[in-house]
Amino acid sequence: MRVRLFVDDETSPRAEFEPPDTFELDTTGLVDGPHVLRVVAGEDGAPAGVETIPFSVRNGPGIAVVGLAENETVAGRIPILVNAYQSRIGDEFEPVRAETPAPIPTWAWVLCLLVGVWGLYFLAAEYRAAASRVAAAAPGPASGVTPELATALPRAATSPAADDTALGEQTYGNYCSACHQLSGDGVPGVFPPLRGDPVVLADDPTEHIRVILEGLQGRAIGGVMYAAAMPAFAAQLSDAEIAAVVNHERTNWGHEAPRVEAADVAALRADAPR
Ligand code: HEC
Known part of the structure; x- marks a missing residue:
């Protein structure tokens, strides 16, 4: 059994040997493009077997064309960019030579x-x-x-005035409204109304402040006796808070009585009986 190898239409074999064996195909002598490797095997005198393998050779430079696609329909003048690049054995890779400067897609x-x-x-x-x-x-x-x-x-x-208003409203809501109500109307027969109350409306705020500091019990207000007591707030509220709540009562519910300062409360607190 002999094996002979041909390339394309060559008549003399490139190699002839007993299979199995190896063979090195040298493409450097071939033109770039399509070729066929033909392997013929057989005994002398007997019908031979043939195997053909088509292949392509590219030993020349690679070519890139930008601007014209395969089978593209074109008109007039068209700019075409052509690049060719090649590497030989032992060459170092250089992207600049391998890359074709194409427009940004x-x-x-x-x-x-x-x-x-x-x-x-x-x-x-x-x-x-x-x-x-x-x-x-x-x-x-x-x-x-x-x-x-x-x-x-x-x-x-x-600002001071606005602060006083907010503090007065808050203090009244927290400490007074449970009994005297937010409306200042109190609860008839149980807690006296502060709306229209002469102590609240008095030009001299001494009694107003003192009642809050010391509390009150057993006084008839508007001809009504109240069984409950007005608690003392001296221990719970600061001068500023009492001044603010006094001003709240003096300027709400349609009241327009003179305002007080924290110093007024401090003065009365100082001479209050302990
Ligand atoms: C537990 C219920 C209660 C709370 C809370 C309360 N009061 Fe009174 N207050 C009374 C009662 C009851 C009287 C009447 C006492 C009396 O007639 O002896 C009164 C009386 C007063 C008076 C006197 C009215 C007058 O004409 O003499 C003023 C002013 C007053 N309260 C303000 C306040 C303020 C301000 C607060 C909040 C810091 C407050 N009260 C919290 C029950 C309360």
Whole structure:
């Protein structure tokens, strides 16, 4: 049994040997392009077996063409970019020589555009969230509050007069309204009304402050005797809180009695019986 190898239409074999064996195909002598390896095996005189293997040789430089696709229909003048690159055995890889300078494809621009649009949307969403936080942080009617106004509002709330009003309302709600009611009307026959009460409306606030400091029991108010006692608040409330609650009673429910200061409370507290 003999095996003979031919390339294309060669008549003399490139190699002839007894199988199995190895064979090195030297393509350097072949023209670049399609070729066929033909393997013929057989005994002398007997019918031979033939196997053909088509293959392609590329020993020359690689070629890249940008600007004209296969079977593309074109018109007029078209710019075409051509690059050729080659490496020999032992060459180092150099991307600059291997890469063809092609124009940036459209899909890359579209991707950039999408990323940019997403970035802008993100910024806008963040800005709106921050703006609504600023608006929510500002007390009062939130809509239309500018950042300057939002920072100015808390400062206004800490001015002395406004503070007194808030403190008075809070103190009255916490310590007095259970008996005298938020409306100042009290509970008929049980707790006296403070609305229209002569002590609350008196120009001299001494009695008003003293009742709160020391409490009260057994006085007929408006001709009514109250079985319950008015508790003393000297131990529970500060001078500022008592002044604020006194002012609350003197300026609410249609009252317009003179206001007091924390110092007025302090003076009466100092000479109160222990
Ligand atoms: C436990 C119920 C109760 C609470 C709480 C209470 N009071 Fe009174 N208050 C009374 C009663 C009862 C009287 C009447 C006592 C009397 O006639 O002897 C009274 C009387 C008064 C009077 C005197 C009215 C007058 O004409 O003499 C004033 C002023 C007053 N209270 C203010 C306050 C303030 C301010 C607070 C909160 C810091 C407060 N009260 C909390 C029950 C209460």
